[in-house]
Amino acid sequence: MRAAFVLCALAAGCTGFHPPLSATGGAAAGRATDASAAAGAIWIPSWRPIGASRDGRPVRMSRLGRGPRRVLWIGGIHGDEREGAVATAQLPLALLREPGALDLVTLTIVEDVNPDGTAQGTRGNARGVDLNRNYPAPNFRPSRFFGSRPLDQPESKALHDLILDERPHLVLVAHSWRGDHFVNFDGPAEALAQRFSRLSGYRVQPSDGIAATPGSLGSWVGGTLGIPILTLEYQRGHDPWSAWFETRAAILSVVMSARE
């Protein structure tokens, strides 16, 4: 697995779909140096669990960089929306290739908040709860599908605790949307969303322009905590490599800087 991944990372024009990065990180993995950045594109993540799913799968994170700008990338929260999986795997490598980026940014990657849903191919977790409706925002609505109270699902609690620990300056989360693609934002993120739009061609879709999302991660992170959050809605079924290439420059720009 590791050899295959490294070969792919080094190969120009790699076009196959690959699973998320290997869990075989060594002690130094995830703390790549500028020397390794100059040498190319090897980043072997050091995953560590931040919690476990209903069915006992790890919800795991890895970290890269040492900069003052703290950015959290969430690879997915709905199990049937995996169009951002390649972006999740490739973003650390892309950041490594940006001169000085590791001194600017500390990037935390959460691979997948909903590993049970991903394994089942379902939107919700193993209990059928939509984790993106399970956050302690004022608009939380108890229901069988949203949870009886905020954070009553272990996956959403794990991400909640990580966000409170990290207090990121920016959160990005990958989703997908049937028949459309756009970038949505919550909190003080309009300028970032506009820049993302200019660089990707994905239009900005304000939250009041889509269906209500009670108890969503965006409502809590953006509205309650006041942390900028961009929700990337790739088109459902879109090739994950194409999705990454379309949004790569836009993602790197907002990850690396809050300003133009």
Ligand SMILES: [Zn+2]
């Ligand atoms: Zn979604």
